Amino acid sequence: MRPVGEVQSVLMIGFGAIGRHVARLLRPEISTGRLTLTALVRDLGKHTEHHGLGAELVQVDSPEDSRWSGLTADVVVECAGGPAAKSFGPAAVAAGIPFVLTSVGALADQSTRRALLAGPGDLHVTNGAIGGLDVLEAAAQAQALNEVSITTAKAPRGLVQPWMNAEEIRRLNQLTPAAGPLTIFTGTPAEAIVKFPANVNITVALAWATRGLGFGAVADDELMEAALHRTGVEIRADPRQEDSHHEITATGPAGEFAFSISSTPSPENPATSGLTALSVARTLRTCMAGLRRD
Numbered sequence: 001m002r003p004v005g006e007v008q009s010v011l012m013i014g015f016g017a018i019g020r021h022v023a024r025l026l027r028p029e030i031s032t033g034r035l036t037l038t039a040l041v042r043d044l045g046k047h048t049e050h051h052g053l054g055a056e057l058v059q060v061d062s063p064e065d066s067r068w069s070g071l072t073a074d075v076v077v078e079c080a081g082g083p084a085a086k087s088f089g090p091a092a093v094a095a096g097i098p099f100v101l102t103s104v105g106a107l108a109d110q111s112t113r114r115a116l117l118a119g120p121g122d123l124h125v126t127n128g129a130i131g132g133l134d135v136l137e138a139a140a141q142a143q144a145l146n147e148v149s150i151t152t153a154k155a156p157r158g159l160v161q162p163w164m165n166a167e168e169i170r171r172l173n174q175l176t177p178a179a180g181p182l183t184i185f186t187g188t189p190a191e192a193i194v195k196f197p198a199n200v201n202i203t204v205a206l207a208w209a210t211r212g213l214g215f216g217a218v219a220d221d222e223l224m225e226a227a228l229h230r231t232g233v234e235i236r237a238d239p240r241q242e243d244s245h246h247e248i249t250a251t252g253p254a255g256e257f258a259f260s261i262s263s264t265p266s267p268e269n270p271a272t273s274g275l276t277a278l279s280v281a282r283t284l285r286t287c288m289a290g291l292r293r294d
């Protein structure tokens with residue numbers, strides 16, 4: 001894997017609900033020849049219906065695959081989940097290529113975080129399914145926030161996890177709208193992302209945005225470790241919930257802030273907010289605009 005130089009070429013890891021949605025959003029750039037998109041998939045056979053989205057599909061299993069080192073890109077964007085972020089992300093960054101991270105929960109793993117911050121490629125963390133983070137980042141950099149928390153509510157079926165016992169799964173599946181929401185987790189992003197790896201990337205994104213002001217990778221790493229244990233998280237299973245709903249609150253000398261986000265689910269994956277792909281496309285465009293100015 002090596003950078004291309006002047007060509008605006010994007011290499012996407014994963015071509016699932018978010019990846020395909022991002023490809024559709026990039027249509028203006030792709031159709032006018034300003035951007036080429038290559039998507040890495042694990043099994044080409046699963047993607048026979050996905051060839052009309054303007055992406056060239058290439059089967060690559062891991063960064064150890066010899067086809068990976070032969071690929072070129074200006075930017076790598078991960079849309080494949082935590083394990084793929086932890087393997088491909090450090091490889092892209094080490095090759096000096098900017099890396100857009102969607103599975104932000106990977107930043108909760110210290111060795112991955114250190115590798116992603118080590119450069120020489122820059123790390124770009126998407127806001128994903130939440131927003132208002134510019135305000136909170138500004139306040140946190142001035143040490144003007146004391147408390148930060150997020151409550152996330154989703155339809156119960158999207159919250160079932162392999163580690164849950166039969167009774168816990170039955171309880172989630174049998175929740176009725178009349179019973180109202182059930183709190184199934186309270187804790188920190190560090191704990192939440194281990195238990196709900198594909199549901200609470202946003203909590204790690206919130207910790208990242210509110211880590212405070214650091215100069216360099218070592219400071220960012222330490223600040224993030226503290227933020228991962230300071231941010232409050234509550235997860236609710238809400239049978240009345242069609243949309244994914246996120247409430248962020250923060251207080252401190254800078255003031256009191258509250259953001260409420262209800263996002264239409266991804267049409268292809270009801271457990272994922274549709275807003276995630278919109279945010280990833282924006283992060284990618286910001287990253288590419290920065291490259292053009294260099």
Ligand SMILES: NC(=O)C1=CN([C@@H]2O[C@H](COP(=O)(O)OP(=O)(O)OC[C@H]3O[C@@H](n4cnc5c(N)ncnc54)[C@H](OP(=O)(O)O)[C@@H]3O)[C@@H](O)[C@H]2O)C=CC1
Nearest residue numbers: 014015016017018042080081084103128129201269272276
């Ligand atoms: N930041 C945020 O706000 C959010 C982040 N996310 C993150 O985004 C991830 C993707 O979400 P979504 O698109 O809805 O999930 P999907 O399951 O729809 O798609 C994931 C795709 O990635 C592929 N994949 C997995 N591992 C690899 C790999 N090593 N190489 C290539 N492809 C791979 C899967 O392929 P296969 O079919 O072969 O398994 C699948 O096609 C989530 O797992 C989560 O971590 C999700 C929601 C919000």
Ligand SMILES: O=C([O-])CC(=O)C(=O)O
Nearest residue numbers: 198199200201202244273
């Ligand atoms: O899509 C959402 O609403 C949030 C989500 O799954 C995540 O952060 O992993």
